[in-house]
Amino acid sequence: xxxxxxxxxxxxxxxxxxxxxxxxxxxxxxxxxxxxxxxxxxxxxxxxxxxxxxxxxxxxxxxxxxxxxxxxxxxxxxxxxxxxxxxxxxxxxxxxxxxxxxxxxxxxxxxxxxxxxxxxxxxxxxxxxxxxxxxxxxxxxxxxxxxxxxxxxxxxxxxxxxxxxxxxxxxxxxxxxxxxxxxxxxxxxxxxxxxxxxxxxxxxxxxxxxxxxxxxxxxxxxxxxxxxxxxxxxxxxxxxxxxxxxxxxxxxxxxxxxxxxxxxxxxxxxxxxxxxxxxxxx
Amino acid sequence: xxxxxxxxxxxxxxxxxxxxxxxxxxxxxxxxxxxxxxxxxxxxxxxxxxxxxxxxxxxxxxxxxxxxxxxxxxxxxxxxxxxxxxxxxxxxxxxxxxxxxxxxxxxxx
Numbered sequence: 001x002x003x004x005x006x007x008x009x010x011x012x013x014x015x016x017x018x019x020x021x022x023x024x025x026x027x028x029x030x031x032x033x034x035x036x037x038x039x040x041x042x043x044x045x046x047x048x049x050x051x052x053x054x055x056x057x058x059x060x061x062x063x064x065x066x067x068x069x070x071x072x073x074x075x076x077x078x079x080x081x082x083x084x085x086x087x088x089x090x091x092x093x094x095x096x097x098x099x100x101x102x103x104x105x106x107x108x109x110x111x112x113x114x115x116x117x118x119x120x121x122x123x124x125x126x127x128x129x130x131x132x133x134x135x136x137x138x139x140x141x142x143x144x145x146x147x148x149x150x151x152x153x154x155x156x157x158x159x160x161x162x163x164x165x166x167x168x169x170x171x172x173x174x175x176x177x178x179x180x181x182x183x184x185x186x187x188x189x190x191x192x193x194x195x196x197x198x199x200x201x202x203x204x205x206x207x208x209x210x211x212x213x214x215x216x217x218x219x220x221x222x223x224x225x226x227x228x229x230x231x232x233x234x235x236x237x238x239x240x241x242x243x244x245x246x247x248x249x250x251x252x253x254x255x256x257x258x259x260x261x262x263x264x265x266x267x268x269x270x271x272x273x274x275x276x277x278x279x280x281x282x
Numbered sequence: 283x284x285x286x287x288x289x290x291x292x293x294x295x296x297x298x299x300x301x302x303x304x305x306x307x308x309x310x311x312x313x314x315x316x317x318x319x320x321x322x323x324x325x326x327x328x329x330x331x332x333x334x335x336x337x338x339x340x341x342x343x344x345x346x347x348x349x350x351x352x353x354x355x356x357x358x359x360x361x362x363x364x365x366x367x368x369x370x371x372x373x374x375x376x377x378x379x380x381x382x383x384x385x386x387x388x389x390x391x
Contacts, residue, residue: 213316213318213333213335215316215318215320215321215322215334215335218316218322218333219331219332219333222331223331232326232329233324233326236314236322236331237314240314243316244316244317244318
């Protein structure tokens with residue numbers, strides 16, 4: 001059983017598993033982060049069969065799972081937490097990261113607001129999806145560094161996406177484990193966020209955008225930022241610069257397809273070098 | 283993710299003060315001015331952030347213990363095309379909210 005090694009923004013880990021589907025899923029998730037160095041440093045992770053089903057482990061942390069999807073979700077969640085905890089410099093914002101051409105777009109909002117569902121729909125409209133959950137921001141350059149996650153879609157999200165015409169890749173049908181790399185992806189350039197969209201929980205008959213002040217967006221970013229390596233004041237100053245260099249909107253979502261079209265249109269208008277006409281591609 | 287921070291917003295229920303009351307910024311509150319002229323006020327101790335617009339930012343800047351409420355309203359009246367009663371009401375509402383969140387301290391003169 002060989003180990004795959006990865007290094008995600010300084011967090012090194014290796015994963016051992018004799019399950020081909022698990023190995024394939026992990027590789028697709030962290031494809032851009034393969035560690036080809038000769039070092040053996042880092043955390044050891046494993047996913048293997050046990051008497052009761054499946055068991056995953058990351059360092060000292062371990063848990064049992066009844067099926068492969070649950071085991072993969074548990075392990076990748078633990079890895080994401082470890083990546084965030086290990087960070088000594090950058091701050092982590094709970095946000096979707098999309099790329100349009102050379103521009104990064106952050107989609108912020110509370111859990112349950114529909115970010116993941118909207119993100120998959122946007123990925124089918126030509127935007128590059130880097131993560132649907134959390135990204136680091138460099139406090140000096142303000143560049144965005146998305147942390148890869150698998151999409152956590154419940155049955156309602158899947159139904160809405162299918163009704164909106166989104167076709168799921170074969171791997172989702174088989175394993176319910178889909179990564180950003182399973183969508184049609186373009187490059188992910190190092191970039192600041194040029195557009196910030198705060199997705200609210202309420203719903204409307206039609207999607208509605210409203211410009212918000214950069215101070216308001218800074219406060220909203222702060223509410224989606226956990227404790228990190230910086231002091232609170234330092235964090236606010238970074239978030240102030242992030243919001244201060246971006247166009248800021250709130251979005252009350254409507255029906256999924258209409259909302260995805262509207263978001264794609266706003267991105268096309270605010271981000272230079274956007275992929276032409278992607279708004280109509282869905 | 284680590285636990286999220288609390289973020290309080292301005293509430294209702296002004297506690298109007300007299301026109302000659304003075305308000306002083308609490309020292310732990312940071313002022314962050316944004317390029318679009320909005321302002322974020324951040325209390326380092328409580329972690330509370332309050333975003334305000336440009337005019338509210340002006341009021342905040344005048345909370346230095348030397349400007350009475352009436353003087354603040356006078357200065358705003360010279361800048362904004364709005365009825366004095368409206369400016370007075372908005373000023374009192376903002377100051378009451380800032381006081382309630384502990385961002386300013388009232389000093390009766």
